Amino acid sequence: MIHFMYHQTGMNKLLSIMDQLRSDKGCPWDRKQTMESLKPFLIEETYEVLEAIESGDKDRVREELGDLLLQIVFLSQIGREEQAFSFEDVVQGINEKLLRRHPHVFGDEKAENAEEVLHRWEQIKREEKKGKERRSILDGIPQALPALIRAGRLQDRAARVGFDWKETSEVLNKVEEEFQELKHALKKNDPSEIEHELGDILFALVNLSRFIRVSSEDALRKSTQRFISRFQYIEEYAVRNELKLHTLSLQEMDRLWEEAKSLEKSQ
Numbered sequence: 001m002i003h004f005m006y007h008q009t010g011m012n013k014l015l016s017i018m019d020q021l022r023s024d025k026g027c028p029w030d031r032k033q034t035m036e037s038l039k040p041f042l043i044e045e046t047y048e049v050l051e052a053i054e055s056g057d058k059d060r061v062r063e064e065l066g067d068l069l070l071q072i073v074f075l076s077q078i079g080r081e082e083q084a085f086s087f088e089d090v091v092q093g094i095n096e097k098l099l100r101r102h103p104h105v106f107g108d109e110k111a112e113n114a115e116e117v118l119h120r121w122e123q124i125k126r127e128e129k130k131g132k133e134r135r136s137i138l139d140g141i142p143q144a145l146p147a148l149i150r151a152g153r154l155q156d157r158a159a160r161v162g163f164d165w166k167e168t169s170e171v172l173n174k175v176e177e178e179f180q181e182l183k184h185a186l187k188k189n190d191p192s193e194i195e196h197e198l199g200d201i202l203f204a205l206v207n208l209s210r211f212i213r214v215s216s217e218d219a220l221r222k223s224t225q226r227f228i229s230r231f232q233y234i235e236e237y238a239v240r241n242e243l244k245l246h247t248l249s250l251q252e253m254d255r256l257w258e259e260a261k262s263l264e265k266s267q
Contacts, residue, residue: 004115014069015087018077035078042071054222100124122160137161148216151206171208178204235259246260 021030052060076087104111178201185193211215
């Protein structure tokens with residue numbers, strides 16, 4: 001109980017600080033913000049949490065979670081000022097939802113595995129939405145999600161009603177089919193068709209990643225980070241040897257790139 005009260009006091013303090021920042025005697029920048037203006041910060045802080053988790057640095061995770069929590073408190077403060085909702089309403093809503101959607105924990109129902117939990121979760125969600133039925137099972141996935149994540153979520157929804165591949169080989173064949181269609185579009189040099197086919201191959205690759213249980217978003221983000229690390233290795237070599245980067249030959253850059261890859265594997 002003491003542990004709970006400690007965090008409750010800390011939360012109250014955070015809410016009080018935010019209230020003061022938004023007051024007439026508060027911070028001009030904070031007072032100026034709206035829900036719309038905070039959207040980019042909310043997205044940025046979310047991705048900084050993901051980056052911190054991937055770094056393995058728990059202190060960094062703690063710090064970034066605080067920054068993300070600040071955005072939630074900020075938005076809730078604006079909601080309270082607009083007499084729409086308060087932070088307490090947000091907390092009460094999620095408390096009720098967690099209790100309602102976990103009858104196997106807080107009620108008399110039983111769930112033997114995660115699949116059963118997910119199935120029951122979806123049933124409860126549908127019951128909650130009675131009177132607000134969606135026209136499609138694909139409705140409700142935010143359009144603002146990163147394209148790779150949104151594609152995967154849509155594919156997941158379709159798979160729940162049986163619209164899915166049976167074997168990994170079938171998905172690989174689809175990727176190959178889309179790749180051949182992209183090559184054909186490139187030969188025709190039709191920009192619209194090239195974009196269309198490139199989109200199809202990306203969608204097929206997301207389907208493959210979903211099927212083999214690998215996050216396409218995480219995979220691409222980590223691959224991008226590896227690119228940054230290896231390219232910076234080339235830049236550091238140029239600086240150490242007092243060379244301009246553009247004076248290095250492609251062959252020399254490739255050699256350094258492979259060196260950077262080898263160092264990654266040895267660590």
